[in-house]
Amino acid sequence: MAFKDISIVVARYLSSLELAFRLDRGTPQANLRWAVDGLAGALALGVVAATPVAAQEKPGSLGLGLFTFTSGPAAAYGMPGKNAADLIIDEINAKGGIEGVPVSATYVDEAQGAQGVIAEYRRLAGDAKNQVMVAALSSANCLALAPLAEQLEVPTVGWNCDTHQLLIDGKSKYVFRPNGNTVPEFVAYAIYLLDRKPDVKTVAIINPDYAFGHDAAKIFTAALKALKPDVEIVAELYPKLGSPNYQTEISRLATARPDVVFSNLWGADLENFVRQAAPRGIFTSSQVILALGETVLQRVPLPDGVIVGVLGDGWWMSPDAKANPETVKFAEAYKARFGEYPVFPAIKMANALIYVKAAYKAAMQKNGGKWPTRAELADAMKGSKVATLTGTAQTRPDNDGLVDQIVGVTVKASAQPFPVIGDMVRYKGDSLMPQAGQDPLAWISTLKPEFARRLPKPGSYK
Amino acid sequence: MRTLLAAAAVLTLAVLPIAAPWLQFVLTLAIAKGFAALGVAVLLRAGLISIGHAMFFAASAYAVTFLARAGIHDLGLLLIFSVLAGALVGAVAGSFLVRYRAIFFAMLNLAVSMVFYALCAKLYGVTGGTDGMAVPVPTVFGLVLSEPAFKSVLFYLSLGLMVLVGVSVQRYLNSPLGHALAAVHTNEIRLEYLGVPVWAVLLIAYVVSAALAGLGGAIAGFAIGRVVPDFAFWTASGHLVLIAVLGGIGGVPGAFIGALFLELLHSAAVTVTDSWNLIVGMTLIIVIMFMPQGVYGLFARKEASNL
Structure with a gap:
């Protein structure tokens, strides 16, 4: 909901510029009014964005920030990830969502470069509804976001962060990689x-x-x-x-x-x-x-x-994958919707979302059925062992994955x-x-x- | 009236991040790019378009990481030395680039900056290649700050610098040295006959503009926390020229207005759609078509009619 409000306020903020077009011939007072209007719009924008949502009650919907390339040449790799996310989120929501809470994802295009990605990450993290970030594809973006995740204390699941430098210091509390690395x-x-x-x-x-x-x-x-x-x-x-x-x-x-x-x-x-x-x-x-x-x-x-x-293990025709009816169903649904079978970036994304879902389940078991906070969620990811579409993703104490x-x-x-x-x-x-x-x-x-x-x-x- | 408006604008900027914490990063970045665009605008006065200023932006940002690696951890020292590094690169490049005019100047700047970009991306062992290098959180006058506190300090520092540096650049542009730039644009030969060395005038302007871009780069490096070769890519240089033109090259505030406008527009567009490039592009076309003097032109024109 807050999202729509923000968009409206942003639109209003921008429309005040349009007002300025007409005002450029006008009086100084009118110019001042434009400034005040803009200020009001910007403040409202901030207030809406900063309003927190109580974390312990089940929210109306669960926000996920999903970072991948949806434009530019790297989209050849990024779009299968987005497609898989679309599909798996639809599947999760058809079954009532994660622990009864429907999932709504916000996609962030990594093609805008590290600066834009960081700005978007901060914006999404500012809304308490967005509890988890699934980021990112490019290793440069992963490395840029990792310190931010620790600072803002947002559980961040690297769906394709394969650079071995990511978790090398072993101090990460909020950055997870349910994947192998380079x-x-x-x-x-x-x-x-x-x-x-x-x-x-x-x-x-x-x-x-x-x-x-x-x-x-x-x-x-x-x-x-x-x-x-x-x-x-x-x-x-x-x-x-x-x-x-x-x-x-x-x-x-x-x-x-x-x-x-x-x-x-x-x-x-x-x-x-x-x-x-x-x-x-x-x-x-x-x-x-x-x-x-x-x-x-x-x-x-x-x-x-x-x-x-x-x-990794994300081959949709591997013996383990074929033995798993969920995976077979996923592959067929993917083929039906997108015209080809899921390549491994798609499987990686799907597995990352399954990992997030499992973390919610584990966190709620641990705290007696209450909706988990970001910290509790990160805690549940630590040392977890999750059955994915194509095998298991085990998380080591240093948050690195074994796949x-x-x-x-x-x-x-x-x-x-x-x-x-x-x-x-x-x-x-x-x-x-x-x-x-x-x-x-x-x-x-x-x-x-x-x-x-x-x-x-x-x-x-x- | 004009000072009042400027003060109100700066105050608004100072208050905004309190209401919306995520805006702090966007605004810091916008101010950083504003500095760099101001550098481009200084040269535009002399009719010289540089499509390579991202080089100085990146050079300074890389300088911060190398200086931090060498054991300098104070924000003030890092800023000063990295800006000097940017200015030094500017002095070296400028010493031969200011001999050229028009398209040759633009293209040679582009060429030199792309060589710099290639070096950053290729010297994998030194610069970390495309993964870049991390910028550590520096101390502020000996104080060790947490990252959020440092980011706030950085924002308000950049805001303060924006005013200070803005006023200084304004004074520079109003000095004989600054007016000589416009004279270069109109009639260079006459300037030489008056006994003003055009080469020196332009070199000073070039170094000033490189230092400004460097200041922006250092701030951006601190804000982002990572320096990547993309900082120096030619699209980044183009972006700076765009900001300068968009804001209006008539005055110092133009560069900052342009940067804020573009960053906020970008932030708004990416939240709405995947084809954010389309929205940004269309808005730019509209601004350029209907506001030929840039966004700042709105205020400047009013000033003129008041006289």
Whole structure:
């Protein structure tokens, strides 16, 4: 409700400007009236925004701030997240909401950059109705919002905050990540690669030119060097984010002729790269690893044998997912509504919302059925273990998440018109994570080949 | 009348965050961008459009994080040194950029700022790449403040600085050095014949405007708590020019009025729809079409008719 009021007041505030158009020929008094009018509007705006809602009674609706990219190139990854949120929130509300309270989400477009995202976060946090933030997609935005979450004491669930820097100090009280992070995600690819292709000698890396690309390259290289010290990195290419043309990079890859090409390109970049690299034989001359390959399975014809994964366990066709009727229902509903099956960003968002829902249930059990405060909610998230659509999300004492990692290769399936993931392995979440407080890169450098031998083998997850 | 209106406006700004705490951040950011836009407006006096001022904005903000890393933790010192850093970058870039005019000046500024942007994004080990660097909460005269208290201090400090710096810039523009800028715009050769070195006039203006952008950048860095290369991206520079033009380049308050208008408009638009860009864009078109002198033109024109 307060939202509508705010919009009305904002509209009024702006309409007073329109008044000014006519007044510019007028008397000074009229100008003063404009200023007073504006002042009144602005004050009313503030009062409405600042009015708190009693937290202990069940409110009329539960506000969620959902941060994702809904415009710009990153929307290729952000929109599946928004779609999934729409779907799962409708599903929750159809069953009466979270503990009887209907959910209403406010989406914030991350394409406005850190400044706009912070302003929106503060505004949403100022309304006590918004108890939880699900933020964010971009790691720069996650890092910018984390100190704010602690300061404003708002439980903030990182639905796609995979940077290993996010919770590295171990002091977070309000920031949670029911996901893996870049460390287990990319170490998993190194282990899978060495299991599948033990004689690999040369590796080339082509990642997007920003922190995610560089982090992934660093982690993947460190893991390979630790597990097989004679591996040589023959090329490290960082094309600009949003490049339409990869011919130069592909030429470099073709002349370097590496055994393996690793890439964590994503969105339209990944589609472009695959479309341009396939005709030039990169997929036949090298073993290609596409860390975010699952997101394009339904869109570009990937050849067989490409190592792909889902940066977590969010593969909607995994054996665990197929065994869960909720997940099957979700995937079908998603396909019916949005025209394609949920890619892993969609599953990540859905799981994050399930995580929030479970936290409410746990918090209300703990305090005897009263509607929880933000602090009680954060308390309930700490150390929780939640069954998601595709597995479990366990929260460590340092608020970091333990989620299994699924990796496999593309295979043709008779049931689907697009390739699916076969020869899968599912690494346990805690097996690929450093201990809380340990420096991740230092931990990776201590890994020994024996460590990889104890882990499950490709094809073991059926 | 005019002073009264200005005082009322500053007072309104001071009171607003008490009523709506979230506005404090928006307003701090708006004032920060106002400083930078003022820097752009100073050069506009001489008919020079800089599409690269976000470089100084970012340089100062990065300077804050590097200085904090080097062990300086006082807000005052950080602000002074980071503004000096911005001015220094301005002096270096300005020493060769002020030889150019018109489109060449605009494009070279753009080019230099994009080199700076690329360095910030690419020097991953030094600047943290696109994830940027965190700006710590500094002490204020030795006092260790909690983050909310610091943000309030920062807001009221920027508000105070807005008035102080605004008055100083006004005096600078009214001095012979300031009037020389307009003279550069109308007839540069005549200025040289009068014995005024155009190069020095412009270099001083360039350094002043870089320092102003730097002050804005430092404040924005403190307010956001994180510095990312996007601060220096060319769209950010364009944004500053837009604010300067939108507010009206006739006087010092124009830059701040433009910044406040744009930030509040942006805040209002994103709450209404996903296509907030459309609303912001359309409003800008309307303002530019119907208020050619900017928002500040409303007040300035009235002043003229009163004479």
